Amino acid sequence: MKTPPGTRSILSALVILLAGCAAGGAPYAGPHLTPTECRDLAALRTNAPPTMAQHQSELAALRKAGYDPSPWYDDPYYPDDLHEAQRLVDYWFQTECQHVQSG
Template sequence: MKNQPRKWLRLSPLLILLAGCAAGGVPQSTAHLSTLQCRDLAALRNNAPPTPERNRSELAALRQAGYDPSRWYDPYYPGDLQAAQRQVDRWFQAECQQVPPA
């Protein structure tokens, strides 16, 4: 019974974090993708020929979404790449609908 207060002290930050996630988390009002990234991703989705610039834009967006291609051994590959691609897809759907094609 002596360890009960310590246990709650360790769990309380986790519980607060989980409560914030359940309530919707922090509102995201800033754009994750730049206008250039939106144009490049739209071009790649429409089967435009890949260019080094478009590839760099896509890689930058994937890195923003949490993917790190620089690790020598990644035990979570390809799951972490696919998760980042899904996140970029969500950002693209939410933020890039008004961007005119290049």
């Protein structure tokens, strides 16, 4: 049976929420991105050639959002899981990195 669109995102959000509660309380409510990640993600949104450090910051942010690049050859959810993590990182960037966006 095929899963309806959007169901995977909802289920992933519930898993993250429940994992946070099971780990001893409410899910993490502080900033998800470091100032360096904010700066590097902002730089990646320009037309300047990216650096290796900027790519590493982007990968670190994607991993925080739940993406695991290691099983790429055997991941039945790829590229959906990558796109889901990218949307979450984009949301974090919009809500947590205003100081970099306006500067």
